[in-house]
Amino acid sequence: xxxxxxxxxxxxxxxxxxxxxxxxxxxxxxxxxxxxxxxxxxxxxxxxxxxxxxxxxxxxxxxxxxxxxxxxxxxxxxxxxxxxxxxxxxxxxxxxxxxxxxxxxxxxxxxxxxxxxxxxxxxxxxxxxxxxxxxxxxxxxx
Amino acid sequence: xxxxxxxxxxxxxxxxxxxxxxxxxxxxxxxxxxxxxxxxxxxxxxxxxxxxxxxxxxxxxxxxxxxxxxxxxxxxxxxxxxxxxxxxxxxxxxxxxxxxxxxxxxxxxx
Numbered sequence: 001x002x003x004x005x006x007x008x009x010x011x012x013x014x015x016x017x018x019x020x021x022x023x024x025x026x027x028x029x030x031x032x033x034x035x036x037x038x039x040x041x042x043x044x045x046x047x048x049x050x051x052x053x054x055x056x057x058x059x060x061x062x063x064x065x066x067x068x069x070x071x072x073x074x075x076x077x078x079x080x081x082x083x084x085x086x087x088x089x090x091x092x093x094x095x096x097x098x099x100x101x102x103x104x105x106x107x108x109x110x111x112x113x114x115x116x117x118x119x120x121x122x123x124x125x126x127x128x129x130x131x132x133x134x135x136x137x138x139x140x141x142x
Numbered sequence: 143x144x145x146x147x148x149x150x151x152x153x154x155x156x157x158x159x160x161x162x163x164x165x166x167x168x169x170x171x172x173x174x175x176x177x178x179x180x181x182x183x184x185x186x187x188x189x190x191x192x193x194x195x196x197x198x199x200x201x202x203x204x205x206x207x208x209x210x211x212x213x214x215x216x217x218x219x220x221x222x223x224x225x226x227x228x229x230x231x232x233x234x235x236x237x238x239x240x241x242x243x244x245x246x247x248x249x250x251x252x
Contacts, residue, residue, distance in 0.1 A: 013164050017165075045163055046196060049164040053164075095233075102208065107201075109197035109201075112233070113232060116232055
């Protein structure tokens with residue numbers, strides 16, 4: 001366990017880059033390689049986008065999103081915290097990649113990518129806030 | 143993201159570069175819609191210069207393909223990077239889109 005670093009952003013799509021820069025900086029500091037940082041970028045991008053679109057419904061004055069990073073044994077913990085209405089994105093059904101074009105509906109792929117790219121993903125709520133915790137291993141992937 | 147359109151006969155090649163994410167996916171959608179509105183329905187999207195595509199970008203590829211299929215058109219992809227191909231495969235889009243190694247091959251496939 002190490003020191004936790006926190007970035008708070010306004011819930012809008014143009015804030016995503018700020019979060020990605022924060023992850024680049026601390027991810028590299030904590031030993032994530034380029035591929036691992038890319039996986040963290042895509043995952044955090046997908047989560048923030050979901051929270052902005054569906055949680056806050058594009059109302060940038062409705063609350064905040066916080067990104068927290070902390071080194072763990074063998075990896076890095078990234079936690080996205082927001083005060084949008086409580087919603088567990090992990091309860092969203094995984095879309096079916098075998099569906100033909102015309103049967104496909106928009107949505108659901110972002111959290112699917114998060115599950116695939118991060119080593120563990122868990123959700124809990126506390127104090128009226130959503131917490132999505134993700135662990136990314138510092139070990140190179142096979 | 144930057145997108146440049148070039149006509150090759152009836153086919154339009156859209157050369158994209160940079161990142162395609164939730165911040166600019168609408169720009170990609172607007173580009174497809176402008177082509178379809180202008181009657182250009184045989185499109186090649188060259189992804190050689192795209193190093194990052196989130197689900198917001200994939201969503202616009204699927205939306206465009208649905209619109210094009212309705213007017214007997216098609217959107218074919220060329221030169222996706224390893225990372226873009228990976229997310230496409232995760233979403234099963236590699237079985238829905240025709241994907242080519244080069245723009246020239248994509249053009250010749252029409």
